Amino acid sequence: MTAAAEIAALYQKDKNAEVLERLPAALMEAFATLHACEDEDEREVLVGVLCGLFYAAHAVTYQTGYEDLSVVVEDRIQWAARQSADPVARGFGDWVRTTSLMRMAAYDAGLRLLGDALTTVDPGSGQDTRRLRMTGSLHLRSAILAARARRPDIATDHVDEARHVATQVDTDTDNN
Template sequence: MPRDDREHTGTRIAAARKLAGLTQRGLAQTIGYSYSLVHQVESGHKPASPDLVAAVARALRLDVTALTGQPYVTELQQDRLEGLIRPIREALDLYDLGADPDLPVRAAGQLVAAADDLCRLVRAARLNAAATLLPAVIAELTTAAYRRPSTTLWRALGSTYRTAHDITVKLGYFDLSTIALDRMAWAADRACDPLLAAVRQYMRALVYHREGEHRIGLRLIASGHGLAADAEPTPDAVAVTGQLHLGASVIAARARDAALVEDHLDQAKVCADRTGESSTHWLSFGPTNVACHAVSAQVELHHYDTALALAAGVELPHSWAPSRQAHFHIDRGRCQMETGRTDAALESITTARRLAPQQTRYHPGARETIKGLVYMRRTTPDTLDNLAAWIGL
């Protein structure tokens, strides 16, 4: 089935490699991957894994988005999401202007509820609704926090900045997500909330995980642990500590340090045994999340059969956020595709799309899995044709 593949990740890697004056063999030697894999990725016959993309970007001193093509503007325009980015950018720039004298604000309890509703919308993968409401809530909370400063209001404002980060990351605007995290630190400092600050370090670490900068990512996790240790010894502090260990496990897996992966997963399990299934600062932590991260770590280590065996034992609670469930199915779909289980992979990605359509459409891993399935199958069923068209292939 003929397709226009001029804009897939492999062709972007090839163009960047040529500009750097490297052959395929030269690039393969530089990043520590096989020539055969680089050749297949560039020709479009094998999907570009996140770790390979990060390795190429690091070697060629590029941002990962230069290779993935994010943000996916055509699809964003189709979903009427691109026009929502500028208001978010403007709202993030209000932080040092003080109170808006012309802006009426609601009571503190109503504003906290509005911030929580935004988190809830993102976890439900309703990105359009969250992105539409976010700028006004940021503006209102900024003014309220300046007029009557309190830990409650600064913490709620920090939560909206975290939501801005979540939305912009999912839509591929990573420059804006970094600004949102800076604002989150600013609010956390005024809230005197070490756990909010620790969550921010966790999220910063995942940014460096995406870019393949493992050492910086692990240093940020260590910084987060220090902040969490300064908090009151509550169940929330235990949950944040456990989540930091989960983040470290995936970063260590990308760095191919299996021993460090197991160490962090073991420590996360100890925390999960103490908390059970819990949610704090809109992080879902507990035994289920530990099990899902164990799968993700094996995916990053390229131990796909092991990952599938672990995934078979995971039972996702119905109460779990659709965004988190979809991420699990995307991981599983990648494993199934890599091990030749194309029908199962198609089912997993279809499930992710049903649970969180916008998140799945803009997830680089899901897109690469769909592309991989197209190239692996001699005939494509209607469902796969539909998915391929959906991501613009």
């Protein structure tokens, strides 16, 4: 979907107004395409596109002060991620969900959610870069939640785990 790539580029350039103009049509197209798709491999790609579009919607609504709308978008991201067999997509959905949990000071709920996500995404002894990146992100978000819950030992453990994961990822990448 060319529209999704263009929206991602606009989001990276911080052009929120243009993102908001283009999102409704792109989301409708992605939904329609996903619902009509019967090929499992293609569905996985479409779920990824839909998650990316929803993430742009989440970020822009949150950044522009529409926190109530960003919570609705979190629901949609989590729904889309659950349509995937990909543990990284599911982990991403849970990671995004913790944004509103942090705002509501539901730190323990967020830690439980991310604990489950870490189990699901676990790269094991393999070098699956996507899983490693998501695992690192989940540990960092868990560290924030633990720190806000005033549980410094748990926060430190998650920072240490994120550091360990970082040593296994061979390159610095942004959104790749």
